[in-house]
Amino acid sequence: MAERIMMKGNEAFAEGAIKAGCRFFFGYPITPQNEIPEYMSRRMPEVGGTFIQAESEVSAINMVYGAGGAGARAMTSSSSPGISLKQEGISYIATAEVPCVIVNVARGGPGLGGLTPSQADYFQAVKGGGHGDYHMIVFAPGSVQEIIDLMYEAFVTADKYRNPVMVLADGLLGQMMEPVVLRDWEDLQIPEKPWASTGMVAGKPQSVINSLGLAPEELENMNIRLQNKYRTIEENEVRYEEDGVEDAELIIVAYGTSARVSKSAINKARAEGKKVGLFRPITLWPFPSKRLAELAEAGKRFMTVEMSAGQMIEDVKLAVNGKSEVEFYGRYNGAIPSVTEVYQAIMKSFEGREVHK
Amino acid sequence: MKQVFGYPESLQNRPNHYCPGCTHGIIHRLVAEAIDELQVREKTIAVAPVGCAVLAYNYFNCDAQQAAHGRAPAVATGIKRALPDRIVFTYQGDGDLASIGMAEIVHAANRGENITVIFVNNAIYGMTGGQMAPTTLPGQKTTTSPYGRDTATTGYPIQVCEMLNTLKAPAFIARVSVHDPKNVMKAKEAIKKAFEYQVNGKGFSLVEVLSTCPTNWGMTPVEALKWLENNMVPVFPLGTFRSLEEVSK
Numbered sequence: 319m320a321e322r323i324m325m326k327g328n329e330a331f332a333e334g335a336i337k338a339g340c341r342f343f344f345g346y347p348i349t350p351q352n353e354i355p356e357y358m359s360r361r362m363p364e365v366g367g368t369f370i371q372a373e374s375e376v377s378a379i380n381m382v383y384g385a386g387g388a389g390a391r392a393m394t395s396s397s398s399p400g401i402s403l404k405q406e407g408i409s410y411i412a413t414a415e416v417p418c419v420i421v422n423v424a425r426g427g428p429g430l431g432g433l434t435p436s437q438a439d440y441f442q443a444v445k446g447g448g449h450g451d452y453h454m455i456v457f458a459p460g461s462v463q464e465i466i467d468l469m470y471e472a473f474v475t476a477d478k479y480r481n482p483v484m485v486l487a488d489g490l491l492g493q494m495m496e497p498v499v500l501r502d503w504e505d506l507q508i509p510e511k512p513w514a515s516t517g518m519v520a521g522k523p524q525s526v527i528n529s530l531g532l533a534p535e536e537l538e539n540m541n542i543r544l545q546n547k548y549r550t551i552e553e554n555e556v557r558y559e560e561d562g563v564e565d566a567e568l569i570i571v572a573y574g575t576s577a578r579v580s581k582s583a584i585n586k587a588r589a590e591g592k593k594v595g596l597f598r599p600i601t602l603w604p605f606p607s608k609r610l611a612e613l614a615e616a617g618k619r620f621m622t623v624e625m626s627a628g629q630m631i632e633d634v635k636l637a638v639n640g641k642s643e644v645e646f647y648g649r650y651n652g653a654i655p656s657v658t659e660v661y662q663a664i665m666k667s668f669e670g671r672e673v674h675k
Numbered sequence: 676m677k678q679v680f681g682y683p684e685s686l687q688n689r690p691n692h693y694c695p696g697c698t699h700g701i702i703h704r705l706v707a708e709a710i711d712e713l714q715v716r717e718k719t720i721a722v723a724p725v726g727c728a729v730l731a732y733n734y735f736n737c738d739a740q741q742a743a744h745g746r747a748p749a750v751a752t753g754i755k756r757a758l759p760d761r762i763v764f765t766y767q768g769d770g771d772l773a774s775i776g777m778a779e780i781v782h783a784a785n786r787g788e789n790i791t792v793i794f795v796n797n798a799i800y801g802m803t804g805g806q807m808a809p810t811t812l813p814g815q816k817t818t819t820s821p822y823g824r825d826t827a828t829t830g831y832p833i834q835v836c837e838m839l840n841t842l843k844a845p846a847f848i849a850r851v852s853v854h855d856p857k858n859v860m861k862a863k864e865a866i867k868k869a870f871e872y873q874v875n876g877k878g879f880s881l882v883e884v885l886s887t888c889p890t891n892w893g894m895t896p897v898e899a900l901k902w903l904e905n906n907m908v909p910v911f912p913l914g915t916f917r918s919l920e921e922v923s924k
Contacts, residue, residue: 342753342756342757344753368756368757370752370756370786372749372782373778373779373781373782374778376746376749376778376779377746377749377752377778377779377782378749380742380743380746380749380750380753380779381749381750381752381753381756382753383740383742383746383749383750383753384722384740384742384749384750384751384752384753384754384755384756384757385753385754385756385757386753387740387750387753387754388720388740388753388754388757388758388761389757389758390757392753392757406743407743407746410742410743414740414741515720515738515739515740515754516720516738516758516761517717517718517719517720517737517738517758517761518716518717518736518737518738519717519718520717524732524736524737524738524739525738525739526732526738526739526740526741527739527740527741528732528739528740528741529741530729530730530741
């Protein structure tokens with residue numbers, strides 16, 4: 319029987335990975351995600367797994383590349399500046415099609431930035447980050463329970479598509495405690511990986527984990543294969559949550575901590591008769607563009623609430639494609655919008671319109 | 676009839692892309708022979724670098740993973756930890772290992788990772804067209820040290836074996852050369868020993884192989900071998916720096 323316990327977000331990333339069958343963790347200390355490597359250093363030996371505190375984030379992601387290429391469920395975790403350092407490795411991993419999971423417990427930037435929560439790594443996570451035409455699948459949990467559940471989905475999806483999956487949270491989600499149900503996944507099964515580089519045992523043909531394509535046609539074909547895969551992922555893996563969008567005039571689009579704050583603000587505005595709903599993308603890539611386009615067609619207008627200068631708003635605008643208005647409310651890197659602030663932004667959005675009605 | 680010479684099973688029988696007179700071919704063969712003789716080809720996984728040997732997986736007849744510039748020891752660490760009963764080796768040049776990959780090699784060595792590193796040092800960046808390497812000799816002309824390496828502003832050639840020998844964990848560290856048949860035989864012995872250390876679970880082993888680059892040195896292959904002997908060997912002394920059994924004696 320599954321037990322209900324109190325757990326910190328960062329510990330949930332770690333235990334969620336263990337429950338998902340991950341036995342290889344490679345990391346490097348950086349605030350505010352240190353509880354993940356600390357938890358793993360204690361927990362991996364208990365389950366016969368491997369924990370390495372690498373010499374750098376660069377090395378950590380390359381250890382993930384090695385272990386993942388050898389067929390293991392492997393992961394790393396870091397926070398914004400450390401994730402920047404991993405971009406070279408992520409580009410190689412995506413191109414060589416090595417499944418793995420990368421957790422980013424984001425903090426404020428740019429540069430060294432600060433230690434407080436932020437959503438300013440959105441562009442980096444969903445648009446590539448490293449060089450070349452590639453995509454990670456990006457999950458954005460909104461609670462500690464969802465961290466655990468999405469860690470499982472992250473490993474399953476990574477293996478399914480042979481693609482790196484990023485679980486993108488902010489420092490607040492990493493540091494807060496919530497009650498969670500920890501369960502063993504009944505369908506936990508690590509698939510056979512005949513493509514992995516494990517040795518040419520018993521006449522197995524040579525496997526090369528590689529991202530090099532020197533001949534132009536070879537490289538283009540490699541890219542065509544990747545792009546076809548990305549279209550399949552866009553078709554099958556979009557996840558989102560809606561709350562009160564049916565009758566809404568205004569839909570707040572927010573993920574992670576911003577969505578939690580927005581929910582309270584929406585309830586407050588609803589109590590005053592404002593027709594506001596919440597649209598929470600759970601996959602940031604693939605982005606739920608189709609659904610947002612439908613809602614725009616239905617005459618809804620939008621406001622993104624973000625802990626950045628406005629990044630996801632670009633994807634919402636692309637999805638809406640000029641058919642509807644898209645407003646923005648955000649606090650910059652490191653600051654968390656308060657319920658009152660978001661509530662006021664919602665009320666302001668309704669102000670002018672009611673006068674003209 | 677008894678076969679006295681043949682093509683190693685661990686090498687793919689195909690033409691390679693290396694320049695005429697380059698010693699990579701000899702070193703590939705020595706590695707392949709060592710793997711053959713230890714009968715571990717089927718369980719061997721090679722990690723190819725960025726540099727002239729980037730296509731090593733086209734030549735070695737074993738599974739392989741291609742690593743970003745300098746990251747081979749980290750990639751090898753991941754593979755070896757995931758598959759501890761496999762034989763994992765990296766094949767890296769001097770720019771890859773001693774410049775951009777210095778952190779990775781030092782820490783893999785310091786953890787005593789049970790992997791084998793073949794470090795090919797020809798004192799220059801070959802693939803990119805002959806730029807100055809961390810192992811370029813003082814006064815040596817390259818495309819980025821056109822007046823000769825100036826030690827006042829660019830320092831001195833890094834002696835990787837000597838540096839790694841300051842660490843406690845490594846099991847085997849040796850420097851060899853391939854400039855004449857006698858030294859090729861010695862190189863073979865060291866490379867085989869390095870793999871033996873791994874097979875026996877002894878920990879980190881590294882063989883630095885002094886190598887030539889006739890193309891970028893601007894010499895004939897024969898001149899290059901002479902230049903190696905006369906100029907590189909004095910700066911990079913040959914020998915075994917670490918051999919666990921000898922330490923424990």
